[in-house]
Amino acid sequence: MPAPDNLRVIDFGRADALRSQTLWHAVAYGVSAGSPPTLSFVRPAEPYVCIGYHRRLDEVDLDACRVRGLPVLRRMVGGGPVYLDDGQLFFQISLPVAAVSPNRTRALRDLLAPAVEAFRSVGVPAELDADLEVVVGDQKVCGHGAGQIESAVVFVGNLIERFDHDTATAVLRVPRPEARSELERLMRRYVAATPADPEAFRDAASDAYAAAFSLRAEPGRLSAFERERLAELDRRFEDPEWIAGPERHVPNVWQAKVRAGVWVLAAEHGGASVVAGVARGRIEHVSVADAELNGDAARVEQALVGHRFDDAPAVLGAFGPPGERVAAALARADASRL
């Protein structure tokens, strides 16, 4: 049987929170079962929060979501908890697994490159940086995640026309107010909206993905099989057990990623506490507390800012036992988990 040569393009338009997830998951199951490679688009008609497949539900501030009336859903692709609303146009490319490199880094590069081309086609000077983020300058302008669903790979990204930094920060569970302020500061600094014509972006993405995978873009719709899967996915994604996710290891430190290479840490050790914002391996902002610092906290903070995160223990060595405790708190960070 010859390989399909069409790239089915489905624009789902606006969809409620649940369907803005389940529609493209159903497409992925369809592609796994033999539907043609598919590029889909969907815009959430209502705001909500979505958490990555492996992440703990308690990374989300469920009370904050409840107060704001935000549903919380779990997707089958990777990444952390994110806030979605109608200021974001999401696109998904679903391909047979054999069409994608087994090398995950290479696969992501291949799947991100057409998105970059689409951004550039609509006047956004986007680039793919070394951390596999779509950026303008050093600001992330496209969230993404990917996953293998049965025998299909699905890659998800978005055109951020407007971004509500306040709500995106407020829906995350954060241990201390200083951590929330730092998270919000970094989010504003490193995540940006790129207002562009969404229809032009959709057309450019269709052309770019079709060209990248040697396919011909053709409008399409869900198959009967996919509609059946959609109904099943609607039930699954609303099941509290699915939303809760599998039991996960709970790290002994709180950390949150803003974009690749940019993260916030809040940790304690032996009575010392620290909140640090780290970008490109350097401490951009830090607040420390320890009963024995006796008013020297500001001096410690000044000493740390601008240094490489890995050099913090050496810098803190000059501050005696309180400095050692702050260093021990910082040492709890595990950037590999972000």
Next chain:
Amino acid sequence: MSPAITPSVDVQGYVLALDRGYEPETHVWVLVVAPDRVRLGMDPLGVETAGALAQLALVPLGTEVRRGEPVGSIEAEKFVGPLTAPLSGTVIAHNTAAVADPGLVHRDPLGDGWLVEVAPSDLDAERALLVEGAEHVPPWFEHKLAEYRLKGVLAE
């Protein structure tokens, strides 16, 4: 703990233990640790192509899996992928150290970075589908390396 002495072979810089079988497509190894117990892990090529693991999740203990079904999942670079069972059986142990620190899988894929243990239900038949022994493992792995390099999966 890793065995103190494990017969192994170096194939173009990749070390492969010869005391176990390898699923040739999914790059999961199978080590028989007792007549009713096998240990599974990722081979060096599987680890390299997966990238730096940020997340590792395993199906609950007691889960019955069939060959080809997921025994867990991994995530690297926000890309979620399945860990595919090379044998059918019941999951009887997790490597909790690897779940807490998925980097362990990268650091010691053939030893402390193992994933799960399974009570196999059809070991004799399914073991025949694995690549085993000093005669077969190196040529299979060389072939996979050549194939991956040809497709640009591995850096030169």
